[in-house]
Structures are given as structure tokens and as C-alpha cells.
Amino acid sequence: MNESTVFIYENAIGKLIFKKDSPLWITDVDGISSVGIDIAASRSSGQIGSNITSQSVRPRSFTLDGAIFDPVSLGREKIISIMAPQTPSTLTIEQNGESWFLDVVPELTPEITPGVGVQYFQMRLYAEYPYWRTTASIAAQIAGLNALFEFPFFSGGSWWISKYSENYFSTIENKGNVPVEFRVSFTARAALENPELYHVDTGKRILIRKSMIAGERIVVSTIYGKKGVTCISPSGVITNGFKFLSIDSDLSMTLMPGNNLMRIDSINREGLGARIEAPEGVISGV
Structure with missing residues (x-):
């Protein structure tokens, strides 16, 4: 200080x-x-x-x-x-x-x-x-539409407003010195089943045993005091989805200090988009 x-x-x-x-x-x-x-x-x-x-x-x-x-x-x-x-x-x-x-x-x-x-x-x-969380945040797209449009804008040649990412692995960096809790959003672009987030480094996973229709979203939180599963229908109806969480899922999953390799999966994986949101870093003291 x-x-x-x-x-x-x-x-x-x-x-x-x-x-x-x-x-x-x-x-x-x-x-x-x-x-x-x-x-x-x-x-x-x-x-x-x-x-x-x-x-x-x-x-x-x-x-x-x-x-x-x-x-x-x-x-x-x-x-x-x-x-x-x-x-x-x-x-x-x-x-x-x-x-x-x-x-x-x-x-x-x-x-x-x-x-x-x-x-x-x-x-x-x-x-x-007890841990201090930064007010800055990270939002990592594991699969789905990634924004590409930016300024300055050059209209010559080919360009995209966004592009679909088919890379089902993503490395997310935790810049703090302690594990970070997070929120993951699964979005169905088409009908699919059993969306999953797997932490390659720790072997922990979050698996939702549910069929999803196009436009449906499932949000899973591992954040202290806010742990849970929320289902959001295409029309915006919100329901508790905890019953769909598989028994071997781990809501204590965190982003470890440094790089974290994450993977998503589902039946009809091409229809799944996933996004992780978390504080940019968490530290034990200031």
C-alpha cells in the first residue's frame, strides 16, 4: 500500500x-x-x-x-x-x-x-x-463464433464479421497465483446431446446429460456461493438444471495459475459453442 x-x-x-x-x-x-x-x-x-x-x-x-x-x-x-x-x-x-x-x-x-x-x-x-479477485475479466471462446471485425477497417479483398471456430481445445491463462473459479456457457447451434467441458491438465470435467435444441443455452458456475446449473430455453425461459449434471462432474473445477488446456465435447460436437468467463486473476494478498 x-x-x-x-x-x-x-x-x-x-x-x-x-x-x-x-x-x-x-x-x-x-x-x-x-x-x-x-x-x-x-x-x-x-x-x-x-x-x-x-x-x-x-x-x-x-x-x-x-x-x-x-x-x-x-x-x-x-x-x-x-x-x-x-x-x-x-x-x-x-x-x-x-x-x-x-x-x-x-x-x-x-x-x-x-x-x-x-x-x-x-x-x-x-x-x-479470502482471495482478492481482479475487476478485469477474461472471456475465452472455446468453440463457436469468434468476432473478427475491428477498426481500422479495410474493405478490399475478403473479410469476415465473425468466423466459426472448430478448434475444440483452448488454452486459457490464469494470471493470478491461486486457482480461479469460472462460469461456462454451452450454446446449441443445432440439436446435440451431453455437452462437456474437460480440463486436460487436471482430469476434471463438467458433463451435462441432456439433449439440447438449437438456440438453447446451459450455464454452469463453479464460483463460490453461486455454484449451479442454469438452463435457458430459446424463448428465454430459465430453469434450474442441476438434475442434468452427471454424478462424476466436479463443480470445484478451477483455472489453475498459468496456462490451462480445456476441451469441449458432445454428441454432434459441430453444433456446440462454449465460452468461459472468469476474473483475469485471483491473488492471495495485496
């Missing part, structure tokens, strides 16, 4: 912007760069050391210290109003040309010290999903 860092706290009540040379400023933070990890291990008689059996990352709890400058009364009122208890919020940090965010709730609402001209406050936030 440096003097140019901007903090944005936003929810359904309102929005607070903390930055230098403004009435609200974050002066110190504690707990935004590290995560706690619970490690379970087993050890047999006479063994030196132990064997790790499982690991899990704890939710993140961190403290923000800040200052309220003139007009103090207005700033104090806004902080108390917007940083309300039991109100789901988003905390975004902007620094060095990048933006990262956490979904949070107050664990301790602001404690504000009285003062003239300047008042100081401290609060603690809780993030059930």
Missing part, C-alpha cells in the same frame, strides 16, 4: 471512497496480504515428521484504520450509515494501475474517536472467500 492507493467501499446503501487529499483516508491496514491455512496431518509410530492429509484456507478477517477530515460531521455520518452491520459489501483496492476486490461484511463496525478537525476510526471486515 502507498499514498496513491484508493479504497472503495460499496453496498446497497451507498459508496465510500478513501484516498489522499480527500475527506476520508485509510491510514493503515492489517491482514490484507496473508491468509491462514488449516493443515491436517497424520503420523505413525516412529515416523519422522508427518504426512499432510488435507489443507483448507481460512476466511479472511482484517482491520482498517482511517481518518475523517473536514467536513468531519458529514464524513462521520456517511461512514456510520454505509458501513452498517450485516450489510454485504464490496471492498475494492486500486493501486499501480490494477483493481482488486473482496466481498465483505463488517465484523466490527467503525469505532470513531471524537476530535475537532480530524477524527480517527477503526473497523474490522470479514471475507468468507
Whole structure:
């Protein structure tokens, strides 16, 4: 964190912007760069050391210290109003040309010290999903129509607005340092059955055991708190499609740091389009 860092706290009540040379400023933070990890291990008689059996990352709890400058009364009122208890919020940090965010709730609402001209406050936030996600996103077309039209436009010779990709493999890069959850959309250009997304590197897959008609779309989410399957008919009717998810599908599938080789498949694969959407990167700390 440096003097140019901007903090944005936003929810359904309102929005607070903390930055230098403004009435609200974050002066110190504690707990935004590290995560706690619970490690379970087993050890047999006479063994030196132990064997790790499982690991899990704890939710993140961190403290923000800040200052309220003139007009103090207005700033104090806004902080108390917007940083309300039991109100789901988003905390975004902007620094060095990048933006990262956490979904949070107050664990301790602001404690504000009285003062003239300047008042100081401290609060603690809780993030059930502890990793920072970038506000930038990736959208990778594995198969389907890829946009080709761009400016500057040259009309001579042959050109295409879009072109159908028949490459059923695609490499997707995760620029962060931890696995990224994602959303995949299967679109039927023609009648097909059992659309599938397969992660070649990890061996995990998402398979939908369902016949699809032209114009139908199925969206599968592996995102924390939003995991599920949604079916969208050609006329726009939305239904829960979880019952079509095969028993060996893995909704914990993620994009690992670095390159990820993905493959799609179905019966009548030529009629299937697939698109993956995810944050451009997720990191353990900022």
C-alpha cells in the first residue's frame, strides 16, 4: 500500500471512497496480504515428521484504520450509515494501475474517536472467500463464433464479421497465483446431446446429460456461493438444471495459475459453442 492507493467501499446503501487529499483516508491496514491455512496431518509410530492429509484456507478477517477530515460531521455520518452491520459489501483496492476486490461484511463496525478537525476510526471486515479477485475479466471462446471485425477497417479483398471456430481445445491463462473459479456457457447451434467441458491438465470435467435444441443455452458456475446449473430455453425461459449434471462432474473445477488446456465435447460436437468467463486473476494478498 502507498499514498496513491484508493479504497472503495460499496453496498446497497451507498459508496465510500478513501484516498489522499480527500475527506476520508485509510491510514493503515492489517491482514490484507496473508491468509491462514488449516493443515491436517497424520503420523505413525516412529515416523519422522508427518504426512499432510488435507489443507483448507481460512476466511479472511482484517482491520482498517482511517481518518475523517473536514467536513468531519458529514464524513462521520456517511461512514456510520454505509458501513452498517450485516450489510454485504464490496471492498475494492486500486493501486499501480490494477483493481482488486473482496466481498465483505463488517465484523466490527467503525469505532470513531471524537476530535475537532480530524477524527480517527477503526473497523474490522470479514471475507468468507479470502482471495482478492481482479475487476478485469477474461472471456475465452472455446468453440463457436469468434468476432473478427475491428477498426481500422479495410474493405478490399475478403473479410469476415465473425468466423466459426472448430478448434475444440483452448488454452486459457490464469494470471493470478491461486486457482480461479469460472462460469461456462454451452450454446446449441443445432440439436446435440451431453455437452462437456474437460480440463486436460487436471482430469476434471463438467458433463451435462441432456439433449439440447438449437438456440438453447446451459450455464454452469463453479464460483463460490453461486455454484449451479442454469438452463435457458430459446424463448428465454430459465430453469434450474442441476438434475442434468452427471454424478462424476466436479463443480470445484478451477483455472489453475498459468496456462490451462480445456476441451469441449458432445454428441454432434459441430453444433456446440462454449465460452468461459472468469476474473483475469485471483491473488492471495495485496
